[in-house]
Amino acid sequence: MSIQNDVLSFPILIGDIGGTNARFAILVDSYAEPKAFPVVQTADYATIDEAIQAAVLDRTSLQPRSAVLAVAGPVDGDEIDLTNCDWVVRPRKLISELGLSDIVILNDFEAQALAVVALGEEHLERIGSGIAEEAGSRVVLGPGTGLGVAGLVNSRRIWIPVPGEGGHVDLGPRSPRDFQVFPHLEPIEGRISAEQLLCGRGLVNIYRAVAKADDKEPAFSTPSEITAAGLEGADPIAVESLDIFVTCLGRLAGDLALIFMSRGGVYLTGGIAQKIVPALKNGKFRAAFEDKAPHRALLSAMPVFVITHPTAALTGIAAYARTPARFGVETAGRRWRGA
Structure with missing residues (x-):
């Protein structure tokens, strides 16, 4: 199923997870600027779950309903290994532990590509x-x-x-x-x-x-x-x-x-x-x-x-989350939903 025919529910957690740094923000609606959070050093947290909880959810009263995360590595299966980081992204676990109903996982440079037409x-x-x-x-x-x-x-x-x-x-x-x-x-x-x-x-x-x-x-x-x-x-x-x-x-x-x-x-x-x-x-x-x-x-x-934008990938992800019909992003095998 393509996300362009099935939009995500706001608020949306967006994230750009690289080998060294992870950047997160919450998109409240399709018009608001993303609410950004301090940059996370991936080495400071054992898992991405802990990083999101400590660096994002514990710092805001906003509860994301959906998430679009871009990760540095190929997206293949329910356990996604990052190329230059020890984190393993398990979307089903994120849904159950963080109270999310819907997650899309992209490649980090896919998000950078989306940013090119958003900057x-x-x-x-x-x-x-x-x-x-x-x-x-x-x-x-x-x-x-x-x-x-x-x-x-x-x-x-x-x-x-x-x-x-x-x-x-x-x-x-x-x-x-x-x-x-x-x-x-x-x-x-x-x-x-x-x-x-x-x-x-x-x-x-x-x-x-x-x-x-x-x-x-x-x-x-x-x-x-x-x-x-x-x-x-x-x-x-x-x-x-x-x-x-x-x-x-x-x-x-x-x-x-x-x-x-x-x-x-x-x-x-x-x-x-x-x-x-x-x-x-x-x-x-x-x-x-x-x-x-x-x-x-x-x-x-x-x-x-x-x-030169300091958080270009987040800008690309936000553009995609706001108006998915503008982008032909295939989500088959890269989208997980809660019960």
């Missing part, structure tokens, strides 16, 4: 040239704890999010310098996926590999340290690592733009993208994005934006 220009930072076609397909990707990817296509006047696990595609060397650095990258089960480079730990992976390639000792060990040193120009290894990061992100973004024919734009989201806007604007990202012969002209016409 205004004031929440978008343009990277390079290109003009977005109003009904053109779009791609969202975001390096964070992991690497999320989703598409958004317009068909029969509704927006259809396309969730997936695009962050786990292969990513290989291309330039002569890549062939010096890539042998020193830490693989997973013998391969280098995009997520092994394009996330927080991926930046550390790149930094260590650059240091090893040049037989130097790394000075930093965290993504924030490397990012800061790279942006400030304070450490040559960090500077090059950040350049490699944005170049590889540009290559992948260009690949995805071709796959989805993203004339509506490519959207970078998450905390890392927001922090490295100066690096994304130095030309290397856009050059890699457009370097897709024989389709360079096609890519140069596609715009790229960084989403």
Whole structure:
């Protein structure tokens, strides 16, 4: 059954649950702005049930009747494992323990895709040239704890999010310098996926590999340290690592733009993208994005934006909860109802 033909009952609990942080809000009705709650560190709670009770329900007199939760991982079955977090989402248990009557579970980057058509220009930072076609397909990707990817296509006047696990595609060397650095990258089960480079730990992976390639000792060990040193120009290894990061992100973004024919734009989201806007604007990202012969002209016409809204996924979920008929979200196997 599709939710667009069977709306949820207000108040609606909405949540964006990533590998490190979880963000919750309650949507009282279709007109009100979501009532937001403090960001939850997933490591602070043993289960999502405890987090919702302590961080949301214990802080308000509002009792949600329904919930739409976006989780970082594939939604498959009654027990949903998060990719980079120990939480397991059990919708039937949430219904019984939290007094809910209806739950829909989405992929977290499906929610990010929904946000793309819900955000205004004031929440978008343009990277390079290109003009977005109003009904053109779009791609969202975001390096964070992991690497999320989703598409958004317009068909029969509704927006259809396309969730997936695009962050786990292969990513290989291309330039002569890549062939010096890539042998020193830490693989997973013998391969280098995009997520092994394009996330927080991926930046550390790149930094260590650059240091090893040049037989130097790394000075930093965290993504924030490397990012800061790279942006400030304070450490040559960090500077090059950040350049490699944005170049590889540009290559992948260009690949995805071709796959989805993203004339509506490519959207970078998450905390890392927001922090490295100066690096994304130095030309290397856009050059890699457009370097897709024989389709360079096609890519140069596609715009790229960084989403700067701090809770973009919640904005997307709220838009969907208010007017589900605007979105073609398939809920078969992803919707649970109470007795």
